Amino acid sequence: MKLTSYHWKRIAGSAASLLLPAIALAADEPPAPVLNSGNTAWLLTSTALVLFMTIPGLSLFYGGMVRAKNVLSVLMQCFAITALVTVLWTIYGYSFAFTDGGGLNAFIGGAQKLFLLGIDVNSLNNTIPETVYLVFQMTFAIITPALIIGAFAERMKFSAMMIFMTLWFTLVYVPVCHWVWGNGWLSGLGVLDFAGGTVVHINAGIAGLITALVLGKRKGYPTTHMPPHNLPFTVIGAGMLWVGWFGFNAGSATAADGIAGMAMAVTQIATATAALAWMIVEWITHGKASALGIVTGAVAGLVAITPASGTVGPTGALAIGLVSGIGCFWGATTLKRKMGYDDSLDAFGVHGIGGIIGAILTAPFSATSLGGSGFAKGVETLADQMSAQLIGVGATIVYCAIITFILLKVIGLFTSLRVDLEQETVGLDLSLHDERGYNL
Secondary structure, X not given: OOOOHHHHHHHHHHHHHHHHHHHHHHHHOOOOOOOOHHHHHHXXXXXXXXXXXXXXXXXXXXXXXXXXXXXXXXXXXXXXHHHHHHHHHXXXXXXXXXXXXXXXXXXXXXXXXXXXXXXXOXXXXXXXXXXXXXXXXXXXXXHHHHHHXXXXXXXXXXXXXXXXXXXXXXXXXXXXXXXXXXXXHHHHHOXXXXXXXXXXXXXXXXXXXXXXXXXXXXXXXXXXXXXXXXXXXXXXXXXXXXXXXXXXXXXXXXXXXXHHHHHHHHHHHHHXXXXXXXXXXXXXXXXOOOHHHHHHHXXXXXXXXXXXXXXXXXXXXXXXXXXXXXXXXXXXXXXXXHHOOOOOOOHHHHHHHHHHHHHHHHHHHOOHHHOOOOOOOOOOOHHHHHHHHHHHHHHHHHHHHHHHHHHHHHHHHHOOOEXXXXXXXXXXXXXXXXXXXXXX
């Protein structure tokens, strides 16, 4: 039989129909990730900046605010936590935070990468080496428990602190990190937390408040005057935090792109606004503006813009900075005084309240009508985004508060949580470390 042009067309059509599924399947497959040297360079830089925030930034910021007899204890705690969390993150933290947990994935990750098994020089996370990504995330895991130090400074035993931080990292930080950044249930709800409003700051602030309440007040508080012993340390530390925070927020874009650029811009704007807001309110309230006040206000602004830094614009940054500067001033002064708890260095007043303010205000100021880049994927209305943010804030507060309280009570069954009266009087530097911060 002679094949006509009609037959050839039918044959060609049949052949094409056989190939279409394969062609469609190939089209559906995402392209293989390719390393981007620019993105890698930026995340390497950001990783160093975030580690710089803890040692020496937070160490000096907190160290300057305690009394001279306790300065080394604060620096020692920051340094020890950095080493401790690095090891724990390597063994199991990264795996349970950032891998697929199968049927339990909504709540916790899996064990596929325990001891970082399977990660080598060729492993990629999108366009950057996975080694760089995991160390970048490690620096967040380091600074979060270190922030809690500010609430119990000058009275917690070093041994109890190390046990508590090990358990808190394992049972609070890692799960909450997975919920938000590891494709867990809060991520599925559309919670926006670009760089750690819930994971880092609300978590640390609530843990700090619970720890301060369980441990009780420092000897002599609040009748005894306990001024910072070295405010230049604190101002220098705050400056280091401000600079390092660009790695914290802009680095969370994990790319050298426009999102990172906007994150850097809004971080600067919110921080400056909050510093001025705190300074002005303090000036009006007390008649003078203090160095401690303006740097604390700056940190409040850094905290509040953190969850919003990837989705809000300059207008949102101004608003978040203003509200956080005023709100955290109220939390660190009026609220603490009325409630009577001894949050030594205002970990809850700045990080807890600042994190809550930032997480909630992320919703309205992410709207494109207010200069933001839009709501979370799948979220269409402000009401839905606000609902997601409130659920994220509430879940973090409740979970962190309950587990932190239980951990402290259980540890207290086996060892005392705080130093005795004589050790507290002498100071933690000598009584716990047999060293002095100063030998004048």
